[in-house]
Amino acid sequence: MEKLFVSGDEAVALAVRQAKPHVIAAYPITPQTIVVERLADYVEDGSLNSEYLYVESEHSAMSAVIGSAAMGARSFTATSSQGLLYMVEGLHYASGSRFPIVMMNANRSLAAPWNIYGDQRDSLSQLESGWIQLYVENVQEAFDTTIQAYKIAENADVMLPVMVNLDGFVLTHTYEPLIMTDQETVDKYIPFARYSNAMNLDDPVNTCITAGPTYNTEFRWQQQLATLKAAEVVDSADKEFGELFGRSYGGMVEAYRCDDAEVILVTIGSVTGTARVVCDAYRAAGKKVGLLKLRCARPFPTEKIAAIVKNAKAVGVLERDISFGFEGAVFSDLNSALKQQNVNVPTYNYVGGLGGRSISKENIAEIFDALLSGKAEKPLEFINLRRDINYGA
Amino acid sequence: MNRPKLSQPLPAGTIEDLPMGPSARAGHLIDVSSGMRTFRPVIDTEKCVNCLRCFLVCPDGAIDKSGENLEIDYDYCKGCGVCQKSCKIGAITMVKEGEA
């Protein structure tokens, strides 16, 4: 199998080339830009036979892929941060209309303060948009998940859009080895069939139409069922991918050294890689810590999480996000899931990595220490907060 | 007359039978528009010279030209009177609904 050394953005572009979308519409934004550049190169050199639309905004990028998916064509877009927010109206259109668009989002901070670096406030603010949200840890997983995204989105029982989230810069711009998949197997893994709910020139269809009070609830119920169904499909798509390509990621969640763990830290995205190193070191020292990597934030893996953490003494949630005046969105979801599953474990929220601030091994060690000590008190803590500001230093 | 008719009602079913996402086959009429009408246009076929002006300008397309004489589809005519106004030879009169 071909081995490359590429960035996260390049890995996504390579995966999209193998998924062969009919239509690509995207607007450049740091740190997603390399994805749209590479895809344009592939269209230029003939290695990708897609309609590539130059749009004047993210709103139009999302709208264009809504149009192409409404026609029944496989579609791709990519964005980040402010661009994702500019698309928000379209996000709801796409999911409500059951259009299986795949989008890469480079997780980036939201203005203000203006900031081009990574955190996850952009995508986590869109948990209610009806998109399936996947988060990846490294370049290989970015590549593999982008291909899996089409498998999930286009599943006949799902037919929902999927957002593949990569941490801005930390993942989008970091070079790592990548093992390519072979095109023939990818074609078998995600064969294309024109979408069943698409418009049709021979038997006309009206779509994205109005459903008033008489029908609206029923369409929403249907959407909820499909999104719940996606939980199984996220798992099965990953499993099947593993059988074909030899790599899989646990589906909705990965439990890392959680079996007898007294303390479990929940992570999302690239910080998981750092946390693994700390986890291994603590395990080597005989400390019973584990990691729960959340790959899928919507649908939310309620039962899986409950089953993994139910015997732990404390659970921490480390997230690059906060809902001001409350807590991190993932933390809220986790607490709700545990309550629903009658799991009573103390939980603690660690908010960090905002606006590109690094989360170090030491930061994670401190979290483990606090959780292990049984002395973690505050339900929410900003980690790595600089209380002393020294401009000159 | 060759105008779309009130459609057969969709077969009763369950919530599972709804389309996937808010969509539907085009061209399905569950209701007529005649209730919107106060005055009804009547074409005097003796006077009418088939200039088709009324067919052209009817916002609802309720005037059919496929037959020998122009025919009005009273299921979907709203009685706006645009046809009567546009008829240069006065072959269309507006008659109050409920009167002869």
Next chain:
Amino acid sequence: MALNAKTLPNEELFYGHKACGGCGGALAIRLALKVLGKRSIAVIPPNCMSTVAFIYPHMPLFVNGIIPPFAATAAVMSGVLAGARALGEEDFHVVGFAGDGGTSDIGLQSLSGSIDRNDKQIFLCYDNEAYMNTGIQKSGLTPYGTKTTNSPAGKNIHGSTSPKKRIFEIVAAHGIPYAATANVGYPEDFLMKLEKAKNCDGPSFIHVMAPCPTGWQTPSDSLIDIGKEAVDCGLWYLAEYENGEFKLNKNPKEFTPLKDYIRKQGRFSHLDDDDLKHIEEERDATWARIRRDWVK
């Protein structure tokens, strides 16, 4: 073969909708679809026409249709077009039916983008000169002096205070292959322009006046007459932009009295002589300019 009432197909493709009686927008769409045919895909943003066309399960549009986000009529059209093309579809037309606000205000950016892409699609702006679907509010194409529900006419302000944006010229400034203005009051001229748009290889744009009896406070049977009169009194012109050149289709030697047109409409009932004078001056300045620049 010239398109007219005789040559137009009898088959209706927009039928059974619940638009108000005498609706200019409904007539514009009906005629457009007759010209474009059954293999059309209509993109209709939130406006009166999508409201009456797309309420599940009453489906009076007999061609493919989709409601795009309000700001994104042209972008959704581009996506539909690209998708259809990529899937190997042939012999079809992608058409947008946006109102005045959906074209000149919220829809302007994506319209501009689609012309820039040179996408072969027909953007039809049916202009009833206000946001009618939300209950008659001022848009960028509402004429000076119009009373709307958010540009009230009182002692201090006499309705809308700005002139119509020159949307036809804004679109033409992109170097679009074909653009035209039209009026349902001149239906044959409108049909001719629809036919040109249909046969155009790249993007095309038609700005058609579509009187709204409800919003203009005119009788429902006045639709065609009031539209025609707008042209005849000089407040609407019929023009084309083609091969980089502007052309006036109708250059009247004299206008019918502007006052007659204005006084027929409730939306202008408050206008005084000074207002009328201002409107007349604006009209004359426009015609002086377009005659100078567009007539060879």
